[in-house]
Amino acid sequence: MTVANLHSVGRPMKHSKGVKRAAAWLLPLAATVLAAAAGCNKETRHAPDVWAVVNGKEIKREEVDKYYRTRVNPEGQEPSQEESLSQKLNVLDELINNEILLEKAKKLNLEASDGEVEDRFTELKSPYTEDEFQRRLKDQSMTVEDLKLELRRQLSIQKLLNREVVAKISITDQDVTDFYNANKAQFNVAEPQYHIAQILVTPRKEQQIRNRKNDDATNEAEALRKVKMLMDRLNSGADFAQLAMDYSEDVNTAGTGGDLGYVPESSLNQSDPALKKVVVGLKAGQVSQPIQVQTKDGARIVILKLMTRESPGLRGIAEPQVQQTIRDTMHNRKEQLLRLAYLAIARDGARVTNFLAEQVIEAAGKLPDAAKTTMPQRSPGH
Numbered sequence: 001m002t003v004a005n006l007h008s009v010g011r012p013m014k015h016s017k018g019v020k021r022a023a024a025w026l027l028p029l030a031a032t033v034l035a036a037a038a039g040c041n042k043e044t045r046h047a048p049d050v051w052a053v054v055n056g057k058e059i060k061r062e063e064v065d066k067y068y069r070t071r072v073n074p075e076g077q078e079p080s081q082e083e084s085l086s087q088k089l090n091v092l093d094e095l096i097n098n099e100i101l102l103e104k105a106k107k108l109n110l111e112a113s114d115g116e117v118e119d120r121f122t123e124l125k126s127p128y129t130e131d132e133f134q135r136r137l138k139d140q141s142m143t144v145e146d147l148k149l150e151l152r153r154q155l156s157i158q159k160l161l162n163r164e165v166v167a168k169i170s171i172t173d174q175d176v177t178d179f180y181n182a183n184k185a186q187f188n189v190a191e192p193q194y195h196i197a198q199i200l201v202t203p204r205k206e207q208q209i210r211n212r213k214n215d216d217a218t219n220e221a222e223a224l225r226k227v228k229m230l231m232d233r234l235n236s237g238a239d240f241a242q243l244a245m246d247y248s249e250d251v252n253t254a255g256t257g258g259d260l261g262y263v264p265e266s267s268l269n270q271s272d273p274a275l276k277k278v279v280v281g282l283k284a285g286q287v288s289q290p291i292q293v294q295t296k297d298g299a300r301i302v303i304l305k306l307m308t309r310e311s312p313g314l315r316g317i318a319e320p321q322v323q324q325t326i327r328d329t330m331h332n333r334k335e336q337l338l339r340l341a342y343l344a345i346a347r348d349g350a351r352v353t354n355f356l357a358e359q360v361i362e363a364a365g366k367l368p369d370a371a372k373t374t375m376p377q378r379s380p381g382h
Helices: 003-008 061-070 081-107 114-125 130-139 144-164 173-182 220-235 240-247 265-269 273-281 320-348 355-362
Strands: 050-054 057-060 193-201 259-264 291-295 298-310 352-354
Touching: 050 061, 050 081, 050 355, 057 061, 057 081, 061 081, 081 144, 081 320, 081 352, 081 355, 114 144, 144 320, 173 320, 193 220, 193 240, 193 265, 193 273, 220 240, 220 298, 259 265, 265 273, 273 291, 273 298, 352 355
Parallel strands: none
Antiparallel strands: 050 057, 050 352, 193 259, 193 298, 291 298
């Protein structure tokens, strides 16, 4: 096993720091719930660019295409017609759900205020320089006004779900005890485990970069300069997780501060010997020197931090980490269930017509050329 896939190895139930919220710029907040429109009065007339109608509100092809483009890598292989249509149907279904929830939020006076929108906008913009921020907007085919409108929608829907779903969740001490007794095996650590975080740098251009700075070393010289900068900042007291979110080139862990979770010692035995030696030799809270490792994808440089080390044995229910893990797990499960039920009920009470779905059925999975999305060309260096 290499450092590239350490994040996929861990205990059956990893420690959680709370209910995590998605921070994507453009992804609609509500998950796709129902594929079929329910309780709808079918519209008989509509313009060709109208792909759905929700309680009289039109959702046009242009809006679907905008979100669709954020989910397809323009430099990757072009998706097939079937794949493209499936993704567009998913995007449209999410937009339908969001419109239904947004209407409910407005009726309950839960629409986000201008101040809340500005605060969230400032929070999103703060990690970037002005040039970086404008480039990111351009890459997403957005304007500042588009982003603020999307933020208002997201915040309004979140306020609605917080009141109608999250506020109804209650987890008692007895619930925690019952969960622990039914899942004791999950709290039995059979071997030493290491909670590790990483900052990854590669000396080549990556197809996808998910760090907040959109920073990517594209050759060996850039990689070495980047690693030196990172070590200088770490030695000066900079926060490891923040640097990982800003600069790590690992698409899977940059967003969570480089957190790889808990890695059993047996998994380390399958990794690069130098990597294992470094991990075992670290003390809790200590950061390693840069380590160069060879993977099937080429050379990589990693900086590791050992968060905690766990010895073998059964973790008792009185331990704070065990309590928090159980409460977080139960909260996540209940929230997911209640959210699905709430969205289903909300959709049942709406008048929805999905014209795109009708076209796909009528055309046996095909769509006229006029409805296809043209991916924008990326400028050099982006």
